[in-house]
Amino acid sequence: MPTPTAVELLWGIQPRPKRGPKPALSLEGIVAEAIALADADGLSNLSMQRLAERLGFTKMSLYRYVPGKAELIALMLDTALGMPPEMTVPGGAALEAGWRGQLALWCETLYERFRAHPWSLEVSVGVRPIGPAEMAWMECALDALAETGLTTAERLDTIVLLTGHARSLGQQVRGAGAEAFEQHIAGQFAAMVDVAAQRYPAAAAAFAEEGAVEGGEGALRFGIGRILDGLAVLIASRAGAPRPTLGP
Numbered sequence: 402m403p404t405p406t407a408v409e410l411l412w413g414i415q416p417r418p419k420r421g422p423k424p425a426l427s428l429e430g431i432v433a434e435a436i437a438l439a440d441a442d443g444l445s446n447l448s449m450q451r452l453a454e455r456l457g458f459t460k461m462s463l464y465r466y467v468p469g470k471a472e473l474i475a476l477m478l479d480t481a482l483g484m485p486p487e488m489t490v491p492g493g494a495a496l497e498a499g500w501r502g503q504l505a506l507w508c509e510t511l512y513e514r515f516r517a518h519p520w521s522l523e524v525s526v527g528v529r530p531i532g533p534a535e536m537a538w539m540e541c542a543l544d545a546l547a548e549t550g551l552t553t554a555e556r557l558d559t560i561v562l563l564t565g566h567a568r569s570l571g572q573q574v575r576g577a578g579a580e581a582f583e584q585h586i587a588g589q590f591a592a593m594v595d596v597a598a599q600r601y602p603a604a605a606a607a608f609a610e611e612g613a614v615e616g617g618e619g620a621l622r623f624g625i626g627r628i629l630d631g632l633a634v635l636i637a638s639r640a641g642a643p644r645p646t647l648g649p
Contacts, residue, residue, distance in 0.1 A: 404468045407475040411532035426458060428466045432476045436518065439477065444520035449473070474524050479532030481518040482525075485541040486510040501629050503545035508563040508625050511538070515571035522571055549632075550639040559632060566624045573620075 408414075410428070434456055439447050449470060453460040467473045488503045498505070515522055525535075539560060546556045598605035 405472075407472040407530040410467065410472055410476055411479055411530055424466075426456065426462065426466060428476070431456065431463060431466055432473070432480050435473055436477050436481055439520045440518055444474075444523060475530050475532065478521055478524050479534045481521050482511075482514050482534050482538065484534060485538045488541060488545060500545045500549055501633065504542065504559070504563060504629060505622075505625050507538075507542055507545065508567050509621065511564065512567040512571055512621055515567060516574070519571070519575050522568060522575065525568070549636045551632075551636065555635070559628075562628050563625070566628060567621070570621045570624070 431452070435447060435452050438452060438455060447470070449463055450460050452473075453463050456463075467476065486506050488506070515525075542560045542563070543556055546559060549556075551559070
């Protein structure tokens with residue numbers, strides 16, 4: 402049997418043997434253990450050898466299910482991202498907040514998935530195979546924008562903008578909670594104000610103001626709001642409608 406590609410593994414288009422003894426491992430179990438290892442110790446500490454040891458098998462046993470680390474990582478990413486948030490309420494009606502509320506939920510949920518699996522920030526960029534879960538995220542956002550009047554290119558660019566925002570904030574607070582991140586930044590700038598306030602008066606005044614640093618979640622929602630404000634203006638201009646009231 403030829404070695405399966407990452408795309409074939411992601412989409413389940415490799416035929417599975419129907420005869421013979423029941424396999425001792427499963428592809429799903431291997432991927433789940435690899436995610437747990439990467440979550441705990443980082444992607445740099447993930448190897449086929451170490452994964453095999455955690456599973457209690459030999460490295461060669463794993464190669465019967467997945468041909469190498471690159472294919473394994475593709476499967477890990479799609480599994481870790483999971484399905485996008487549900488954009489309907491019971492009965493199938495769309496969320497009352499419309500496209501704006503749907504995209505805000507979409508971006509916040511993506512951010513949380515990145516936070517839950519920090520290594521996913523490293524492997525979700527560049528040219529790579531796309532799996533069914535990641536495709537479902539795209540489908541979800543495109544569907545939310547379907548009635549906005551935006552072109553296909555503009556809807557796809559909207560996905561890029563929101564994904565980039567979630568990724569950027571995920572990278573900033575990586576390895577720390579939002580509260581810890583806020584405290585760290587506030588502490589750094591408090592020290593800066595003490596020693597360099599005269600050289601940087603605008604920065605010193607800004608960070609001396611109470612509530613200036615709100616942590617990852619505050620910046621996340623602020624950025625989402627501004628991206629969606631811009632979209633709202635563009636959508637209204639296409640429809641010839643009055644300029645919209647911008648969101649929080």
